[in-house]
Amino acid sequence: MVNMEKIINLCKNRGFINLSSEPYGGFSSCYDYGPLGVELKNNIKKAWWDEMTKKHDNIVGLDAAILMSPKVWQASGHLSAGFADELVECKKCHKRFRFDEIVNSKTQTQNLKCPDCGGEITSPKKFNLMMKTFVGPVEDEAAITYLRAETCQGIYMNFEWVKNAMRLKIPFGIAQIGKAFRNEITPGNFIYRTREFEQMEMQFFVKPEDADKWFDYWKEQRMNWYLSLGIKKENLRFHEHKKNELAHYARKAFDIEYNFPFGWHEIEGIHHRGDWDLSNHSKYSGKDLSYFDETTKEKYIPYIIETSCGADRILLAFLIDAYSEVKGGRTKTTKSTKEIEIVLKINKKLAPVKVAVLPLLKNKEEITKKAQEIFDALKLSFVCQYDEVGSIGRRYRRQDEIGTPYCVTIDFQTLKDNTVTARDRDTMEQKRIKIEELKEFLEKNLEI
Numbered sequence: 001m002v003n004m005e006k007i008i009n010l011c012k013n014r015g016f017i018n019l020s021s022e023p024y025g026g027f028s029s030c031y032d033y034g035p036l037g038v039e040l041k042n043n044i045k046k047a048w049w050d051e052m053t054k055k056h057d058n059i060v061g062l063d064a065a066i067l068m069s070p071k072v073w074q075a076s077g078h079l080s081a082g083f084a085d086e087l088v089e090c091k092k093c094h095k096r097f098r099f100d101e102i103v104n105s106k107t108q109t110q111n112l113k114c115p116d117c118g119g120e121i122t123s124p125k126k127f128n129l130m131m132k133t134f135v136g137p138v139e140d141e142a143a144i145t146y147l148r149a150e151t152c153q154g155i156y157m158n159f160e161w162v163k164n165a166m167r168l169k170i171p172f173g174i175a176q177i178g179k180a181f182r183n184e185i186t187p188g189n190f191i192y193r194t195r196e197f198e199q200m201e202m203q204f205f206v207k208p209e210d211a212d213k214w215f216d217y218w219k220e221q222r223m224n225w226y227l228s229l230g231i232k233k234e235n236l237r238f239h240e241h242k243k244n245e246l247a248h249y250a251r252k253a254f255d256i257e258y259n260f261p262f263g264w265h266e267i268e269g270i271h272h273r274g275d276w277d278l279s280n281h282s283k284y285s286g287k288d289l290s291y292f293d294e295t296t297k298e299k300y301i302p303y304i305i306e307t308s309c310g311a312d313r314i315l316l317a318f319l320i321d322a323y324s325e326v327k328g329g330r331t332k333t334t335k336s337t338k339e340i341e342i343v344l345k346i347n348k349k350l351a352p353v354k355v356a357v358l359p360l361l362k363n364k365e366e367i368t369k370k371a372q373e374i375f376d377a378l379k380l381s382f383v384c385q386y387d388e389v390g391s392i393g394r395r396y397r398r399q400d401e402i403g404t405p406y407c408v409t410i411d412f413q414t415l416k417d418n419t420v421t422a423r424d425r426d427t428m429e430q431k432r433i434k435i436e437e438l439k440e441f442l443e444k445n446l447e448i
């Protein structure tokens with residue numbers, strides 16, 4: 001199985017992900033996405049957005065501000081006592097515990113172990129996961145606000161506006177992609193747990209009596225989404241939250257877990273939030289956020305089923321799942337049978353580069369000129385790379401490593417009959433195609 005070191009090296013060497021503030025040695029488990037990383041992340045976000053807002057015609061989009069009134073976080077429970085207690089975190093399973101709950105008078109505090117897995121625990125810290133900041137020129141108590149810890153609160157703030165403006169009827173959903181910030185006690189495992197990350201959340205507003213039905217629906221839909229994008233079934237599973245695991249807002253919750261090299265861990269949560277959010281915001285703001293059903297004349301606070309995943313965590317799961325090595329090489333350029341070729345068998349829709357254009361001989365001007373023409377004709381429709389450096393085998397290997405689905409090669413025959421070869425990343429099959437049919441061929445096979 002792939003280890004994290006190989007994934008981190010690939011990300012670093014091939015322009016996917018780098019440490020933030022790298023010249024200063026990095027910063028606080030923050031990461032920057034490079035040219036390939038940003039393409040991959042955008043493709044993941046687009047796939048999610050299309051799945052939510054195009055496939056489901058009762059789901060609309062939103063992009064709310066990161067900074068909100070601090071009153072939002074009071075009502076949501078994020079600033080309550082539970083969030084400001086002394087906390088310890090298990091270094092192994094990352095569960096957090098209130099210090100006062102796991103310590104008793106008989107226990108030496110320095111020998112404390114995780115009550116769940118026996119792992120080593122961090123020393124206790126006064127901890128609130130919310131990242132504090134100041135708004136305005138004066139840094140006093142009145143100016144304190146927070147970077148959002150979850151994107152969904154912006155959706156609740158706009159529930160009524162969006163419902164009215166779009167004339168939505170329950171059941172309906174609001175989807176949002178955006179940054180969230182949590183002052184995690186122990187970030188780690190590369191981009192798995194960071195303090196700044198991107199969430200993709202959808203809040204589905206339903207009639208209270210239909211909530212269980214919709215919860216089951218979204219559980220299934222979300223699992224199927226990962227499968228449809230090629231994640232291996234054996235690497236995915238559900239984990240149901242027991243009563244003591246449930247977040248303060250949740251009545252019921254299932255995680256979708258992925259089998260990471262460091263164990264099974266959550267990539268997405270499906271939460272039954274009941275009326276927690278809209279009831280609390282009604283109470284705290286004084287604005288009635290209930291829903292009136294014109295047909296039945298019923299008035300009620302809608303229940304919310306939430307699907308919430310992290311774009312960064314999912315990206316890591318997609319990379320790990322797609323990573324494969326071929327010992328001895330498959331492109332006949334490896335010198336020794338011990339050499340290893342990497343092939344990133346990522347879903348074609350998600351691949352950061354879709355097409356590589358490769359002139360067979362770089363010294364033949366007619367060939368490079370033709371190749372450049374083809375590159376120019378494709379580059380506005382697909383993310384393309386032009387590469388004329390090194391043997392053709394090495395160039396194929398470079399593209400396989402970053403998961404490019406098609407390599408288009410221009411050779412002597414191209415000059416004679418205006419055809420090129422298109423090589424498939426997974427099968428290595430090479431098809432001869434007329435240049436005028438190339439774009440259509442790629443569109444069809446890349447499902448664009």
Ligand code: ATP
Pocket residue numbers: 150182184191192193194195196197198199266267268269308309310311312313314
């Ligand atoms: P965890 O138990 O791993 O801390 P959580 O249960 O607190 O996660 P949620 O609040 O349910 O997470 O957030 C939904 C999703 O947001 C998670 O499934 C994950 O994909 C993503 N996410 C949450 N915290 C982080 C983080 N610190 N870094 C990266 N992604 C995160």
